[in-house]
Amino acid sequence: MTTQRALSPFETGYFSASDRFGSIPVAGMPLFIGSVVRGHVDALLLRRALAELAAVHPLLRCQVTAEGGDGGSAGQEGALAFRTREDFRPRLDVTEGGDDAFLRLINSPQDWAAGLFRGCLLRDGSSSRVVLVIHHGIADGRSAFALLDEMWRRYTALASGTGLPVPVGSRLPDAVDTRLASVVADAEVDELPGVFARAAAGGPAPAMLRPDADGTAEDPLGRFALDRFELDPRTTEGLVATSRAYGLTVNALLCGAALATLRALLEPVTGALPMICGNAADLRSSLRPELPASTVLNCVSGLGTMLSVDAGADPVALAREISADVRAALARRDPARFLLASQRVRSASEAAAFRTQPTVAVSNVGRIPRHPAPAGLSVVRDEAYAMAAGMPPKLTAFTYDGRLTVQVEYDTAVYGRERMGRLGRDLEAALREIALAPAPAGSGPRV
Known part of the structure; x- marks a missing residue:
């Protein structure tokens, strides 16, 4: 114990x-x-x-x-x-x-x-x-x-007057990096900081949304903000059908649409810009034995995809690039290696590479089961929020009761509400357009 x-x-x-x-x-x-x-x-x-x-x-x-x-x-x-x-x-x-x-x-x-x-x-x-x-x-x-x-x-x-058993938990679960140390070889971890540093040194810095808020002014609604939109079940299912037709995930389409939408807000307004789409990555499936979601423990890491994004870029084309890169990163176990390697940086250049900010960060939890509720109560929606000062724009997404919810989260000391509101509205419009225009037959990946 x-x-x-x-x-x-x-x-x-x-x-x-x-x-x-x-x-x-x-x-x-x-x-x-x-x-x-x-x-x-x-x-x-x-x-x-x-x-x-x-x-x-x-x-x-x-x-x-x-x-x-x-x-x-x-x-x-x-x-x-x-x-x-x-x-x-x-x-x-x-x-x-x-x-x-x-x-x-x-x-x-x-x-x-x-x-x-x-x-x-x-x-x-x-x-x-x-x-x-x-x-x-x-x-x-x-x-x-x-x-x-x-x-x-x-x-x-x-x-209901019955209650559920309450098995008292006494043993604290081991930390995720403690568990990973027995799964990921040291050689796999040690090579990653150098890879990141060389990639950062040889390429351009990712384009970032220009701060447009007065960091000294206090927002009357609070520094940390979110704009939420929800797709109805029919539109959500249309988005799922489109993603399947293209051989993609809904998350890949969301990321592609987010980058295309955000590109319209970046300067210069023409030409291609390097952008990084960051994704939260759950490490539970990397552990042996696999850790269930019901275990309260922080097991989140991340990965990022660098793309060259033109003004007016096709969200589906971007989604294809993101999907291929994420699949390759997961096959290399990059999220697990990233978590451990971040503790082993050996130089200022490696430290700087690990701290490269994404243009946008995406945290997609996936499908959430409908919660039970007693008579007289009905759950309308779920919501989640985690934000810190100075974070880049972040999207939190999940599907509850057949409806995709997307939250645009930001720090108003850095990013103004008017522009971030436009980002949310334009992203919703892009996703609705994708959902209403299913991919043509045979557009999925060839076997």
């Missing part, structure tokens, strides 16, 4: 005063995962469901301690360690408000010394929002969505 263990190098970055994973600032980053529902959510039952989650998943009831310290998290001296708190009960904050309250929540500082997991219930007339707030150092998007689904299963069972 492991009730305390040291943080791995990968995890430590999330709890340091200031650190990055590759180009992404991750120190102290919160992960918000939740559902918008019609109907009244019982706060007492929700508290019980949150307590059950913390009992089952030991990382949720941990505190981070420093060697010789008495608790807390970032900014302390000495090696950091997770230590389970058997007396921990997740806090549930109940407040009034809808979208405005959610924006205040994602813009509020988090007190991680009080716990790495809590809940918020936002009431807005006949609707409610349930939001789980989790330190990103202990969970990734897949485990967060799985945790949200488990919360609804437990809440529904409690509402």
Whole structure:
């Protein structure tokens, strides 16, 4: 039974005063995962469901301690360690408000010394929002969505008067980089920093969206923003059919459309520009044995595809390039190697190569199962958010109940709302156009 263990190098970055994973600032980053529902959510039952989650998943009831310290998290001296708190009960904050309250929540500082997991219930007339707030150092998007689904299963069972078993988890799961060390050979890892450095030295820097916001001005709606659009089931299915006809994934089409849309906002307005599409990559399938999504643990890495993108580029052609590059990167196990290699940089040039920012980052969680809900409640949609100061524009995508949701997330101290709003509107229009124009027969890859 492991009730305390040291943080791995990968995890430590999330709890340091200031650190990055590759180009992404991750120190102290919160992960918000939740559902918008019609109907009244019982706060007492929700508290019980949150307590059950913390009992089952030991990382949720941990505190981070420093060697010789008495608790807390970032900014302390000495090696950091997770230590389970058997007396921990997740806090549930109940407040009034809808979208405005959610924006205040994602813009509020988090007190991680009080716990790495809590809940918020936002009431807005006949609707409610349930939001789980989790330190990103202990969970990734897949485990967060799985945790949200488990919360609804437990809440529904409690509402029916039956409840579900609560097997108390005592053993802390090993960190993903600890697990990867036994799967990926050192030689595979050691060669990657040099490869990145040589590629960066021999090629142009990726084009980035020019900052157009006053970093000193305070946005009245909050620094961290998101613009969301949702495709109806028919349009979503059309997008799926088109992707299949071309032998592509929906994620590849999303990335191709995102690059083409973003290219229209870049300067100069004509000619080809180098652009990097960054993708979040789940490492669970790389582990042996494979780790289920239900295990609360941060297992996310990333990969990037560099393309030369012309003004007016065809999203499908870009999607083909991205798809081929991603397949090759996964075959080389680049996301796993990247996570380990980022801990072994040997020079300033290698460090700079690892911190090359993508033009746009995409995190696509895929299909989310429909959550159960007791009588009188219906889940309208899910939502997730994770953002830090200075991050490049980011897309979060997932399909819930047959509807593709895409969130455009950004830092308003860097990127203005007007231009980012245009990006979201143009991206939605591009995806709808792709969905309504299925690929011709025989356009898929030849065997």
